[in-house]
Amino acid sequence: MPLPKSSTPAAHHNFIWVSISCGLYWFAFSLTRPIITLYAASLGLKDIAIGIVLAVYALLPMLAAIPGGFIADRFGRSTVLRVGSLMMLGSGLLYLISSGPWTLALAQLLAGLGQMAVWLAVQVLITEGPVQGNEGRFATFSLYMAIGQMLAPILSGYLADHYGYKVVFAGYILSSVLLIFTSWQCRDEVPPTPGSGEGKAALSMPLGHSAGIIRHWFGKCLGLLRNRSFAVILLTTFISLFIVDVRTAYLPLHLESLGISNTKVGLLVSIGAASALFVRPLYPRLMARLSFSWMLILTYAVSLLLLFATPLLTSFYSIAALVFITGLALGINQPLTLSMIAHSTAPEERGLGIGLRLMSNRAAQLMDPLLFGLFTAFVSLRASFLLIGVLLLVCCAFTVQLQLSADRAPHSHVPYRDKKPRAST
Template identity: 30%
Template sequence: MSQSQWATKLFYSSAITQGAIYVIRPMITYRALELDATASTIGFIAAVYALLPVLLALTFGKMVGQIGEGRFVIFGTLFIGVSAVLLMAADSLTLLAIAAALSGLAHLACMVGGQTMVALKSPPDQYEEHFGRYTFSASLGHMVGPILATLVAGSTGVMPKSTSAAFALALALAALAMVPVISWRNEPPTVVGRKEDSGALRAAGKLLKKPGIFAAIFTSLAISSTADILVVFLPLYGNENQFSALSIGIIISIRAATSMASRFFLGRLSARFSARQLITSSNLISIAMCVAMAFAPNAWVLGAVVFVAGFSLGVGQPLTMTLISQLTAPDERALAVSTRLTGNRLGQFLIPAVAGLVAASAGASAVFIGLAILVSTTFIPRQ
């Protein structure tokens, strides 16, 4: 398969699957509110979304080197559709949590397959460009998904008319995302993964001892958790402050749009500034914007703040992907990708549960202050 063929297929599929996920994530919050969930319960469901990925990410990292990146993308896309069907039928918080967990696992499979493919098929001098394009395609889905969801679901004011209609849209998008990648069902792994006698967990532990790996993974954890929390808790914040469901959907899309813009220009930015300079400056901006979100008096101000936050949050993820790829050998990159994703999902498992408790006692605005503190921890010196 030529470079242009695999890249084009992956980026198209990634944009659509990420769109499906970003239809699902905000609508899970609204479906939970329909079922009279408390803020702490919403935080718990958001944590459950990341629970299975935390447990299985390292296993996926070993499996993708044996099964193949393309097949992982196909499996993930298929089960995003299955989770959408379950969400349409979710008439209890228990079933909603189960469906959320499955969608999180399916999303992880797509990401392990896609990121491993980019890490293995891209020439080393084009990592920034290819990871930038890959995350750009994801941000495109993040931007379009929430708007499509709110348009399809309709609005009664602060709540959608039909979350089931939005989940049906996610099912249709998953089916569409399968079209460009279905030909990969017989593709072997690009590089057969290293077989570790010591097990995935111990192999990941060895990987984390390499200089720079832990710092990159922790930074990725903080940035991805912050972006993920915004998707889950902006609907709750809007509900508390009587912002319409449509305005919150647009604001979530604005975050994705400006992240997409930052990734589009990442190649040019990387030519002028070092990765450390870019990550440091973008994280400082993210801290300031998270604090500002907590005090936004209306949807217009919130949208303006999220506009800036989206740009700053968009920089860190592709840069940490690049750093990890540069610091690892080809036969351990699948494990490195999955270790990074384990860190991301661990943060997305623990932090929403804490955020839900904070929101229950102090309101959703306090969650944004907590996110500012989380991003601040990336400046703690580490090897």
């Protein structure tokens, strides 16, 4: 696979290890996420109970994402990566011994926190270094992510069908052990030292001075959120991750209701991830031809088809085609938002920007199961897909309007507007 040129052999070596860590993270995540819903159902959980178990995964990460970004900025991204990989191993052991809702919920809680730390760290690590001309680097990074997402669900479904859910959890443990190894090969390209002035003073306080640190965090967050285009990035991330989580968590339930086996369920989830492999050549060409606003409209229109068309389809092959097409639009979100964050944040604020983005991710993964659990308690699963689709359509319309208003404001603070990334091939 093509790799972007790095400034030095050491940087190139580090890029490979970070990308491998990204692939392992997504392999481990995609190994368990599609079957957690089915495993919870096999334990006798119903509707809202399943939604709560799924939502627990995102609860602590949503609250810890912003502090996690500051911790990564202060103590080093590779340190956060290593701690997160150890937490993932612990969650795997809990998955393995779980036999009821409480142990499963605890495993979900620890897995969510550990995976949040790993995903935050690898994203910040990949945005370090020169900003200009890095679109090929972001797209290649997303390629490793897509490979992990593609391979794991097929293996997960096959193992669940032939050997049981416990063997899938054993695979998650093995993936976490490998991630621990690769995490120790990664290093920070930007030293984990705070910037100058007020930021440096706040971050150099003793950890006991929590009030001053919290005020500093809050002020920095408000500074980024005042940028309407940065808010658009967060909303885009929320919408896209919401749809991806529907694909990995609730599409399997719909497929099971159609009598489709776990192996085929895993294959369908993998098809959605495989479509992201085509983003590597597509993304730079689209960026060269379309504005950010039109990219939003295009990706929203295509990705929302997953929610509106799924209830109407019963054929395995028609659903597979739908998952592939919508996966193309969803796959563009990753390099697009990473590229825009890299262009709109200073290096010492990169952890905070990624932390806010990650909080948006986890908010989507929290709201998805809660809304589905609520809707399925009153209407059918198919009707729930349509209701969620209508809600997200409203969110998409609001986000596009916000982006258009930012484009019309000539004096608005949009750092990347003057430095729109050039496509790299």
